[in-house]
Amino acid sequence: MVDLSWLIMVIEIENLSFSFLGAKKPALKNINLRIKRGEFVAILGPNGCGKTTLALCMTGIIPHFFRGKLEGRVLINGKDTRENEIHDIISDVGILMQDYESQLFFPRVDDEIRFQIENFGISSKKMEEISKEMKLSPLLKRNPLELSEGEKQRVIIASILVTDPDILILDEPTSQLDSEEREHLLGILRHLNAHGKTIILITHNTHFARYCSRFLVIRDGRIVEDTRDRGFLEKAHISDLGIEPINYNWGNHKISTSNDLQITIRDLSYKVERPVLKKISADIGNGEFILILGKNGSGKTTLVKHLNKLLKVQKGRIIINGKGIEDYSQREIAKLIGFIFQNPEHQIFRNSVEDEIRFTLDSLGLNEDNLNKTLELFNLKEYRDRSPHAFSTGEKQRIALASVLVSEPDIIILDEPMTYLDFEAKKHLIEYLRAIKESGKTIIVISHYPDYYKSLTDRRFIIADGKISEE
Amino acid sequence: MKNIFEYREGRGIFYSMDPLIKVFLMIAFWILTLYSELSFLVLLSVIIFIIVMYSGLTERFLRQTRFFFLFVFPFIVIFQVFFHWSFAGENPSLFFFNPRVSIDGLVIGIKIALRLFCLLSSSLIFIMTTSPLRLMQRISKFRIPASVTFLLIFINRSVALIFNDLERILEAQKARGFSIQDVGIRRRILGYIALLIPLLTISLERAQKQAIALELRGFGSKKGRYKN
Secondary structure, three states: OOOOHHHOEEEEEEEEEEEEOOOOOOOEEEEEEEEEOOOEEEEEOOOOOOHHHHHHHHHOHHHHOOOEEEEEEEEEOOEEOOOOOHHHHOOOEEEEOOOHHHHOOOOOHHHHHHHHHHHOOOOOHHHHHHHHHOOOHHHOOOOHHHOOHHHHHHHHHHHHHOOOOOEEEEEOOOOOOOHHHHHHHHHHHHHHHHOOOEEEEEOOOOOHHHHOOEEEEEEOOEEEEEEOOOOHHHOHHHHHHOOOOOOOOOOOOOOOOOOOEEEEEEEEEEEEOEEEEEEEEEEEEOOOEEEEEOOOOOOHHHHHHHHOOOOOOOEEEEEEOOEEHHHOOHHHHHHHEEEEOOOHHHOOOOOOHHHHHHHHHHHHOOOOHHHHHHHHHOOOHHHOOOOHHHOOHHHHHHHHHHHHHOOOOOEEEEEOOOOOOOHHHHHHHHHHHHHHHHOOOEEEEEOOOHHHHOOOOOEEEEEEOOEEEEO | OOOOOOOOOOOOHHHHOOHHHHHHHHHHHHHHHHOOOHHHHHHHHHHHHHHHHHOOOHHHHHHHHHHHHHHHHHHHHHHHHHHHHHHOOOOOOOOOOOOOOOHHHHHHHHHHHHHHHHHHHHHHHHHHHOOHHHHHHHHHOOOOOHHHHHHHHHHHHHHHHHHHHHHHHHHHHHHOOOOHHHOOHHHHHHHHHHHHHHHHHHHHHHHHHHHHHHHHOOOOOOOOOOOO
16 A cells, blocks of 8 residues: 555644734744655744744644734644643654753653653653664663763653654754764754654754755745755855855955964863863964864863863963963953853843943943944844843844953954854854954854854864864 | 752662652651750761761762851851850840850750751752652652652752852853952842842743743643652
């Protein structure tokens, strides 16, 4: 008998519009979408365009959890999300959220999976089957929060697969992953897709979405493109839609060398339970652009945290502008070195955007000349009185950048600054980094995406197993 | 900081013991602690240390109780040594202390501090050696709503995460030139007060995300084995 299951529509969305309670404009406008079983769909679009809101509608979280005005209907395997409870919908659709750590509750991997088994009253034999399929067997007794980012995601995907849902949605799954982990996740998704699962991938990372069979682009809450053209991501015109084309040329660069030494690191070692850095030595010249590469957990962030005294030197020496780092006060070092953390959530702690930026000026004893200029530069002027916590993660990243760069430090350290940014914001950041590099500032960037910085990088350092090498 | 208050896999009688027996033992230990005199409190403290060492928890336990032994314990003892008589008698003064060194104060100070230590450390040992899921499974069989156990798990985890958030914010402030450890006591207090709102905002945001995640994990589903 001919298998016609691929003809079945697993998701049917008709005239869907949604406005969050109190919002001035709708997050989704008249969405019509039908997705067949076994499709591998990429949902693309700039920050704040409505991608995550659409995913929440597909899982029933909207309208059951968020209040607002919902028009139209969403059917998951024929079940109307408005008429069915979330528990009934999620046996058909699972989601890996952008902040996936919040999906972990227990201090052991097997307990995480068992929790799902108990919640749905499924046979405990499923545990062995799933952990084998997701290659989690050696990790079952580990604490999920101590695993690598890729492993954490695998634990959540394993929990989701307990109920054998037809649809798996992943919201920005690559944001915290290094290149090896990204390819591993992609392998898992392709395997699940080959076994009939419908995969919906929400991402800014077009390279990761290259194997998708269908591409949807959302802008301002509307679907503006829906295509099954496999070559779609390579087309240059998609940049007009706010999407980064694969192989986009981020510019070419002639390496500039500097004889004027600014940072000297000698035999730097650091240990917490196990050695993280092992006798690292490096020199960085004035005005250089240094890119630091390495796997998650290799010690990249630990190294740069030493440069602005967030970590105390245990062994070795660091000299900046001819002076030992121990001779700088915290305020002096913060004036000299601006540090942008990987996760903007960890950098935002004031009650308004303006106050967030002003905090740096106040603590460094600087006047407010740069305040308005910075608000304008980062397109934040009209939001100056709003709470920084009310923005999307990509927008928070912009606020975090503004709050550090307002003091115009001589050395700027950025830890994975592109993580949450969309194509336009990435282009802006590269242009901004180019401008400050041309003004003679030293820039150190940690990244898993070297291609973005091709046009700027003077030298690449690679950290592996706590040791440094230069490429 | 994130994980030091949580259960971790380990070996020993306390790991394999039924969670409900542990609950009863802990309550019995609390009652003994509350009604014991100094010599028995010393014995209970020694028992605590033997259990900790036997369960392989020594390093984590010492990290958790470091603050207590460095600050709380000496504070209670010193306070009682000097001010014990300020609170004694029929009409103890509320605001005007009358400092007077006393041996009675020393004994009472050690007693209070040891009692507090026994109460806190027995709870810690319970948390560190009990799998929350196992506890939830056992409690569900007695028709106690699983949501009660889950609330306890949530609170335990949230306290650790709030400390973690605090560390991260202080680090971000330090990177921007404001180190709360380097300012005077007045600015330090004001600095900590100013952190309450962002900490609360972050915690509420996380609570919302976790509540959604919990729904998505099917907690409370009619098909489930937990009773709500």
